[in-house]
Amino acid sequence: MSGYRLLAEAHGRLRTRVGAAFPGTRAVFRGQDLHAELGDLDYLDLYHYGITGRRLSAAQLRLLHAIWVNTSYPDARLWNNRVAALAASARSPVSLGMTAAMAVSDAMVYGGQPGLWAMAFFKRMLAAVDAGASLADCVLAEARDHTVYGYGRPINSTDERIPWVMAKARQLGLDQGRHILIAFEIERILLTYRPQLKMNYAALHAAFAADMGLSVPEYHVLRMPVFMAGIVPCYVEASEAVEGTLLPLKCDDICYEGREKRTWVAE
């Protein structure tokens, strides 16, 4: 039995190395004075620093901005965006709508999870290649066994965001990282297996994040607010419309496929 020794040691105070607020005087952020040393930082720079304790180069930061800007789609039909818009239409506060929408974005079909799996996949493939394996053999073996995340996309397999971000990456000299190169090499291999398995944005984002030195858990934290700029216009527009008018459903829009009518007999 391990017992409660660890709880007793942690009891009664917050022991931390990431920072603290000293009201009326100063604040410390990962070992630096927030106001004196970090006060002029770009917000995304600070956000990344808070996660990793490392700083991105100016070029990496610009690329990260480009990745996030180019996936900010204010379309209230998208499931995560729709959550925020429905909250606005129901006249719920923005904090609830936005945080719920971001929580919903940690999904399996899109958003959080495919990106993590794609990054882990790239790291696994690079390790295999470094150990002397054939990339094609490894990729096709994975594709035969299970879904390869980061490739393929519902509705239209061509991801319109990728050329824009790759152009920015070339401009910034960041298009030759090991992870982004292997991501495209994997696409070439997968397309010989299934033509619809084009690289999607989750793979692109994960590959660049890996080239920026992020681990899989760090990337999971980093990407959390990635859709925020696209979600918030959906909230704003729905909040300005007449309440309750966002995507209303009629009673006969419910396609019931369950049990026939029956009576509840009191016991």
Next chain:
Amino acid sequence: MSAAPRKEVVHTRIWQEEAEPDNPFATRVARCHGYDVYGDMLGKAGWIEMLYLLFRGERPSAQQAALLEALAVALANPGPRDPMVHAAMCGGVAGSTAAASLMAALAVGAGQNGGAREVWLAMQAWESCGTDLALWHGYLSRPPQPGVDIWPEMAHPAGFAPHGVQATLPVRQLLAHLARHAPELAWLQQQRIALEADAGLPMGMLLPVAATLHVLGFTAEQGEMLVLLLRLPGAAVHALEQWRYGFKRFPFFPVELTDDPAGKVSA
């Protein structure tokens, strides 16, 4: 000639609605798995029966309803020391919205350490091992670990208390009560010491909870949802109570900053 636009409908086996004759957006009759909720169930069916009907599609037997009712009582309030309730109180104490306090509770109460995900994992263990002690021995000596996922690696066997010394009195009282309801639950009570020896940890509240939900026929996914729901009442009332006490009487804790540029150890 273009095709007619697809009619967007919600498919469901749970809920059926008939519209008021003068308004297609207003419900005249609502049926849950075939039962007329307002015209028939109201006044006859209890909350626990409704809950069971919603999840399982059939009304519970009297024994099943009694078992779920007991579980709901046991889960209703984890108490203010519980991290889930603590999170809700952080919302309540500062006047956050009611939903924000409950969302805080859900976020924390969803976890793998004492939360609904631990119930999901424990229910999967029940599905695999049942009342076979040898299978439990194998499972507890090598608990399965997921691959890369949004959920972190499990740091203790699901259903056992990582910082416990022995199964607490409420756990033993819950086990004793549940054991009267089903042979599987009696087995769990009888084998508690053997299972604790294999786990190297005392049994926690959530293994009996998981076993009960399994006995009641819920899937692990349904069990996870139910536990999130059933523990909200305590979070709600403690959040409301802290607002009345005020933030000056809510713990804030001293900080021990280990990476302070000013060289201070504590504040």
